[in-house]
Amino acid sequence: MTTLTITRPDDWHLHLRDGEQLKDTVRDASRYLGRALIMPNLVPPATTTEMALAYRERILAVRPQGSRFEPLMSLYLTDNTDPQEVRKAKATGKIVACKLYPAGATTNSDSGVTDVKNIYPVLAAMQETGTLLLVHGEVTDSRIDIFDREKAFIDTVLPDVVRDFPDLKIVLEHITTEHAVNFVEQAGDNVAATITAHHLLFNRNHMLAGGIRPHYYCLPILKRNTHQQALVRAATSGSKKFFMGTDSAPHFQHRKEAACGCAGAYTSHAAVELYAEAFEEAGALDKLEAFTSHYGPDFYGLPRNEDRITLVKESWVVGETLPLGGDQLVPIRAGEAIHWTVR
Numbered sequence: 361m362t363t364l365t366i367t368r369p370d371d372w373h374l375h376l377r378d379g380e381q382l383k384d385t386v387r388d389a390s391r392y393l394g395r396a397l398i399m400p401n402l403v404p405p406a407t408t409t410e411m412a413l414a415y416r417e418r419i420l421a422v423r424p425q426g427s428r429f430e431p432l433m434s435l436y437l438t439d440n441t442d443p444q445e446v447r448k449a450k451a452t453g454k455i456v457a458c459k460l461y462p463a464g465a466t467t468n469s470d471s472g473v474t475d476v477k478n479i480y481p482v483l484a485a486m487q488e489t490g491t492l493l494l495v496h497g498e499v500t501d502s503r504i505d506i507f508d509r510e511k512a513f514i515d516t517v518l519p520d521v522v523r524d525f526p527d528l529k530i531v532l533e534h535i536t537t538e539h540a541v542n543f544v545e546q547a548g549d550n551v552a553a554t555i556t557a558h559h560l561l562f563n564r565n566h567m568l569a570g571g572i573r574p575h576y577y578c579l580p581i582l583k584r585n586t587h588q589q590a591l592v593r594a595a596t597s598g599s600k601k602f603f604m605g606t607d608s609a610p611h612f613q614h615r616k617e618a619a620c621g622c623a624g625a626y627t628s629h630a631a632v633e634l635y636a637e638a639f640e641e642a643g644a645l646d647k648l649e650a651f652t653s654h655y656g657p658d659f660y661g662l663p664r665n666e667d668r669i670t671l672v673k674e675s676w677v678v679g680e681t682l683p684l685g686g687d688q689l690v691p692i693r694a695g696e697a698i699h700w701t702v703r
């Protein structure tokens with residue numbers, strides 16, 4: 361039997377939602393993750409230290425007995441974020457990053473930033489205090505094709521931020537294009553990226569060929585297979601600039617199977633198992649551990665987890681649906697087999 365023992369992984373981009381949904385999302389996340397960077401795009405968004413800390417308490421309150429899963433919190437940036445709020449947040453030791461959502465770019469981003477110049481004083485405070493900037497890198501201009509929005513953001517918005525804040529640690533989240541891979545590779549050591557399991561395993565054919573499959577719809581949207589191949593190359597290259605961030609984003613089944621379906625794919629039920637498939641397919645299982653468990657904490661300036669988990673090459677079938685806050689969601693690979701199991 362093939363087994364693989366690796367340092368306990370962390371997920372550097374995770375949506376846990378709130379309220380009734382929390383017990384389901386936290387159960388999945390705490391199965392074997394050491395830490396997760398929790399996204400702040402709640403309704404209303406977690407824009408203050410107080411809100412982020414209260415959210416953290418709600419997460420801890422539903423952690424399964426005996427779990428040591430640690431949520432790391434982030435603040436949601438708006439045009440009106442006060443630089444003082446960043447200093448206050450960072451001083452708690454529990455909030456390690458701020459999230460830039462261009463206003464209107466994705467789920468619950470309406471209160472996001474309309475022009476990055478509006479948050480320059482905030483970015484200065486982040487650079488000074490060592491608070492990371494996490495970026496949903498897509499422009500929102502309706503004239504820009506949805507498949508080109510990440511590239512347009514990288515061409516028109518990101519270079520200024522990188523030039524003007526040379527010591528700010530920036531994570532370009534859930535990258536989906538070869539352009540993003542190239543940008544991150546040529547940038548300084550202060551710029552890194554997360555890559556999701558679904559962007560490694562799928563391309564837009566999975567979503568659109570032979571019928572439209574809403575459970576593959578997420579943002580940034582799946583691109584053509586050449587971009588998928590570039591992401592696989594980056595993730596399995598051994599570069600410390602690319603690490604695990606699932607962007608597991610639960611939505612109720614009826615909100616995705618709808619005339620106007622929500623963006624987001626759920627992978628928390630099998631996060632590392634899905635990455636293992638992608639790395640195995642690329643013949644790079646030896647690169648999995650650093651991607652899931654080393655480069656993330658290294659970039660964040662946090663210690664690596666000290667204990668380990670073991671993956672076994674053993675197939676299991678994912679449920680057609682999973683519970684979500686008294687309702688249900690359809691996970692990635694619903695009703696199909698996954699070929700790795702975490703023991």
Ligand SMILES: NC(=O)N[C@@H](CC(=O)O)C(=O)O
Binds near residue numbers: 375578623625
């Ligand atoms: N990725 C998604 O398609 N959706 C995320 C938001 C995000 O990460 O952009 C969500 O919160 O549902």
Ligand SMILES: [Zn+2]
Binds near residue numbers: 496579
């Ligand atoms: Zn996003």
Ligand SMILES: [Zn+2]
Binds near residue numbers: 373375399607608609
């Ligand atoms: Zn996300």
